[in-house]
Amino acid sequence: MRTGYTLSGRYRIVRALGEGGMANVYLAHDLILDRDVSVKLLRLDLRDDPSTIRRFQREALAATELVNPNIVQVYDVGEENGMQYLVMEYVEGTDLKAYIKDHFPIAYQEVIQIMEQILSAVQTAHEHNIIHRDLKPQNILIDQNRVAKITDFGIAVALSEHSLTQTNTVLGSVHYLSPEQARGGMATKKSDIYSLGIILYELLTGTVPFEGETAVSIALKHFQSEIPSVREIDPRIPQALENVVLKATSKRPEDRYVDAASMAADLKTSLSPKRAGERKFTPVQDDDGETKVLPLSALSSAAPVAAEAATKADSKPAAKADDEETPQKVDKKGRKKTRHPRRRKFLLAGLVVLLLVAGILIGMALFRPQMTSVPDVTGRTETVAKSRMQDAYLSVGKVHKTASSKVKVNRVVRTEPRSGTQLKRETVVDLWISTGPKRYKLADYQGDSYASTAAKLEALGFTVHRESVHSTSVPAGKIMQQSVNAGERVVPSRTDITFTVSTGSATVTLADLTDKTKAQAQSYATNHNLNLAFDYAYSSDVTKGRVIKQSPGEGAVVQEGDEVTLTLSRGAESESSSSVDQFSVNVKIPFDNSDSESESDDSDESSSSSSSSASNLVQIYLKDQDHSLSTIYKQMTITADTSVTLPFTVASGKAGAYKVVRDGHVIASDSHVTKN
Incomplete structure (x- = not known):
């Protein structure tokens, strides 16, 4: 986009700031609020996908709810000439990737301070049930005061469906990908915890734990290989601090921290002398009930063993006595014909092998985890949703409340995991119940500037009208009266508000x-x-x-x-x-x-x-x-x-x-x- 272009008649492009796998970023000036902002334009090859556009808008609007000093604030979401754009707070500084490169090695205390800010932001997002999905140093900005701010909350979900075909994008993100995401599973809050552990690893060592020529090779290492020890790279790192990395990057999500706040609390005391003798963290190893498939070599070796056992059993005296009792036949010349037991031995050996294989197949059938699919209960009442879950052999966990402009009050907005996900039976599924459209409390705008007030309310979804009148006592452009009283809670998308605005003296x-x-x-x-x-x-x-x-x-x-x-x-x-x-x-x-x-x-x-x-x-x-x-x-x-x-x-x-x-x-x- 050329310099000087004014987006939607409001955001004048100043210069390009950078290009990413998903969007191009520009510095722009907000002509209404007179401030610098960052504008992200969705990449050209993603603009023709309706699902990507819907997710981009939905997730970006959800991110506007996140208020935290360590989260880049999202101001506006819009479209012009087919271009999807996002207007965000402009952070003057650099990203964490460049900061690590320029300042490594970083003092352990500073590493902890940076991570505490990042964890605070992630905790806020998780409390709003927003998962980042693409946490990496490139998405974390460090301003001139060394304040960390996370950007691109929720946008990564729009990229997830395209990442396998975008090599450069994957190579930038796969280094921080959780094992469950690498397997193609759904990203959860624990997935963000894993990515945070990799970021902490990089802050301490200056590099990522796994490298490879392709995204697939790196992803395989995430769920097959153990995280290298940071103390092998830097022996001065306390064991307690390494344990934070190990716990956050555990292969199994249940072995990781419960939430970002728990990780922050553990990290805060990791340099304490009281933890000097701490043992190395080792995840709890237990039987998770998964079926263990025997290798083919084990099956092929079982037959000779069984046959040998049967042969030895026939060579015992008891077998000989049994053989003597076998009737003997006489041929035409009067000679006796002896019946040898060799055929019987082969039959017994084959039977043993057959029984062994049958036992293995029966065991696999009995112990294989029974899978089920999460039913789609969107728009259903909580009672009906619970009944559907029981019918699908699933358990309902926590029931959360969330605002929704599309789903009626007391109806299910979504589930976690999402509908259609394959799960083991008796897995817990959380429900999100609608509290109706989100309501906004109107302020008293009398005396405020109409231009900035109207822009703010329109960004929230209000329909704003203007009536102009002359006034000798109120300056031009100031609001004299509003049609909806201050203090009222209304649904923005369903509310028209009219402002009486002074034009000054006629x-x-x-x-x-x-x-x-x-x-x-x-x-x-x-x-x-x-x-x-x-x-x-x-x-x-x-x-x-x-x-x-x-x-x-x-x-x-x-x-x-x-x-x-x-x-x-x-x-x-x-x-x-x-x-x-x-x-x-x-x-x-x-x-x-x-x-x-x-x-x-x-x-x-x-x-x-x-x-x-x-x-x-x-x-x-x-x-x-x-x-x-x-x-x-x-x-x-x-x-x-x-x-x-x-x-x-x-x-x-x-x-x-x-x-x-x-x-x-x-x-x-x-x-x-x-x-x-």
């Missing part, structure tokens, strides 16, 4: 107000949410009380709430006009936010009422030669303490007056305003 292109009366000008200002200020001047051309000029002028573009100054005519100047006093009075209008504070404490109030209470409506009345207290001189909206200058024109020796009304209440007045 713009107004001023009309020509010259020659308008004061009342006409005030009506225009009210309709367009403008504030008016008035000046006065004598004019012989413009009738008294009409507008001589305006500032800003006609055609100017202003914001709602802006102030426009109009100069009104006093009429023609007369001789008496010179005997007037002109002066100004400054008045401070305090802002009252008591309503806003009381409303913010009331969680049931809507955002619109909260927004309106964040400002005061102020009306000023003036009395002088040009104004009357019965009409509004100036109307304005304030959001903080504001000072205004009131101009007065009164006859010499006379007084003016003013009155200030805030939200319907008179807060200031003076009925005797003079020049001095």
Whole structure:
């Protein structure tokens, strides 16, 4: 993918970070949240397989539930032009494979610290019933602070069906493959434990335990050969630390650690002096009930032995006596014909061999483990599922609860092992029961940025709508109101949410107000949410009380709430006009936010009422030669303490007056305003 390409209109590709067996990785920049992210694009040869795509999306979405400082966070999953992509946290650093190569030998204490972080991440995943399936140093990142972070959780399952045909991919993963996976069995949590043991082996020795020219040869070694001793490579390694490797990499899953937490606890004390005399770990050897097939050489050697035994038995005196009692026949010449027992000996030997082979076949039939298949109980009730398991000679183990948007409440989502798996009879199978679709608790988004909030909710599955309104008190792009109340728990895929978003103040292109009366000008200002200020001047051309000029002028573009100054005519100047006093009075209008504070404490109030209470409506009345207290001189909206200058024109020796009304209440007045 070329640099500069914007994926889904949001993720701008910066540069390529690397190529893997399954996906290509790019550094990208999230244009909405303004942060660097890693983008993984599914490889071209995997994009045409519907099952791979479904698993890729399902497993990646499941991985978004994993919250752990040692797991690379998955932010988003999407598709564009047939390209399946995954958006993840960008970790600046290197992978563990390169880290081992650059820093080996690594101090034992640092090895333990790295493994403890990895085990913490795996434990979190296993608690969410997510198996990694492809744990290897290449999937573990080390950032600049030496914090380990596991990536590609769940993605490996999409690759498993193709790995046998992808040589390079297998060679990268088969070194860490558990014996049961190498045999073609299902990966379990114990399989991840095995891979962790191999990673610990590599941290301690700098190399993997098994090498080979092909993936098959390496896989064979995993279930046929014992793990080489790390102490033979480095004798300084304590026996307790080697025992962690040996137990984690036991051939039988039941001999390994119960979970990642148990392995972490054992690893934590492996350098303790108290464990200095610890013996080498040896898995418990017991009869697992499997049929032992005798080699063909054993069967072929049994016949001569049986024949020899029969011959010796016929040569004993008892046989001779028996032979003497055998009737004798006389030929035509009168000679006796003796009957030899050779034929009887061969018959007895053949019978012994026949009985021996029959016994072996009967033993094989009796002791061969009886196999059965896990029935498909998806969508069934727990009671029905248990009954089906009993019919299949299987036992139900733990019953887990899990959210599901596809399976009804109290119905089986899946089993572990999966349906169709061949198992010995009486094997334990765990059930996962649906609790219904996963619900999401909505927050209070009022005042938040619409762009980032909408992107987050849409990634979770919400359908988000926008309604835009003008506002003089809420900045553009901020959410003023939401259609679904904060605190409600809803199913994202079934929920539409509408946000009322501020576009800021609307713009107004001023009309020509010259020659308008004061009342006409005030009506225009009210309709367009403008504030008016008035000046006065004598004019012989413009009738008294009409507008001589305006500032800003006609055609100017202003914001709602802006102030426009109009100069009104006093009429023609007369001789008496010179005997007037002109002066100004400054008045401070305090802002009252008591309503806003009381409303913010009331969680049931809507955002619109909260927004309106964040400002005061102020009306000023003036009395002088040009104004009357019965009409509004100036109307304005304030959001903080504001000072205004009131101009007065009164006859010499006379007084003016003013009155200030805030939200319907008179807060200031003076009925005797003079020049001095």
